[in-house]
Amino acid sequence: MSWNVVHLADVQATPWRNGGGVTRELAAWPAQGEWHWRMSVAEVGSSGPFSRFDGITRWFAVLAGAGVVLNVRTPSDDDELGSCEHRLTMADAPLCFDGSAATDCQLISGPTQDFNLMVRDSGLPARMQRVRGDLSTVVSATKTIAIYAIDTKASVRFNAEDLYVPPATLVWRTLRKSATVEIHAPNALWMEVSA
Numbered sequence: 001m002s003w004n005v006v007h008l009a010d011v012q013a014t015p016w017r018n019g020g021g022v023t024r025e026l027a028a029w030p031a032q033g034e035w036h037w038r039m040s041v042a043e044v045g046s047s048g049p050f051s052r053f054d055g056i057t058r059w060f061a062v063l064a065g066a067g068v069v070l071n072v073r074t075p076s077d078d079d080e081l082g083s084c085e086h087r088l089t090m091a092d093a094p095l096c097f098d099g100s101a102a103t104d105c106q107l108i109s110g111p112t113q114d115f116n117l118m119v120r121d122s123g124l125p126a127r128m129q130r131v132r133g134d135l136s137t138v139v140s141a142t143k144t145i146a147i148y149a150i151d152t153k154a155s156v157r158f159n160a161e162d163l164y165v166p167p168a169t170l171v172w173r174t175l176r177k178s179a180t181v182e183i184h185a186p187n188a189l190w191m192e193v194s195a
Contacts, residue, residue, distance in 0.1 A: 056099030
């Protein structure tokens with residue numbers, strides 16, 4: 001299977017129901033019906049609640065803007081003392097949280113652009129991490145891997161194959177056998193999802 005390449009500028013924005021922002025869905029698998037995983041970029045224009053996604057694990061990373069404060073309250077919490085507050089900027093690692101949690105987003109100073117990875121089955125291990133410089137990893141078979149170049153290009157070596165990813169572009173593929181991946185990028189996201 002070859003790389004799937006998705007440029008953010010080519011994806012139509014879908015407004016949120018609460019009017020607080022828009023989302024551009026870059027990739028979802030399977031493409032038809034109920035997805036198992038989904039990757040998207042959101043433009044958050046105002047503070048307010050996030051939509052709830054029951055049965056979903058979410059990863060969230062700030063791409064641009066001053067950042068956000070997320071107040072995440074899990075369904076088992078009885079009161080405000082049970083909620084967790086997370087201040088996230090472009091300098092912070094992605095946050096993983098329960099999509100069914102009641103989550104309120106407060107903008108720190110103006111609009112933000114954010115990346116979301118959502119995985120439906122909690123039994124499917126997944127991860128998202130920032131790449132600032134070099135990352136080298138061996139990925140086992142039957143995983144979907146993805147790189148999102150944020151605002152600078154990324155260079156990827158996949159076994160003996162070289163790939164250059166322009167800014168604001170997602171590349172992804174599903175592995176049928178293990179592979180060595182080397183990434184050089186000033187500012188990118190790396191993701192793995194078990195297939």
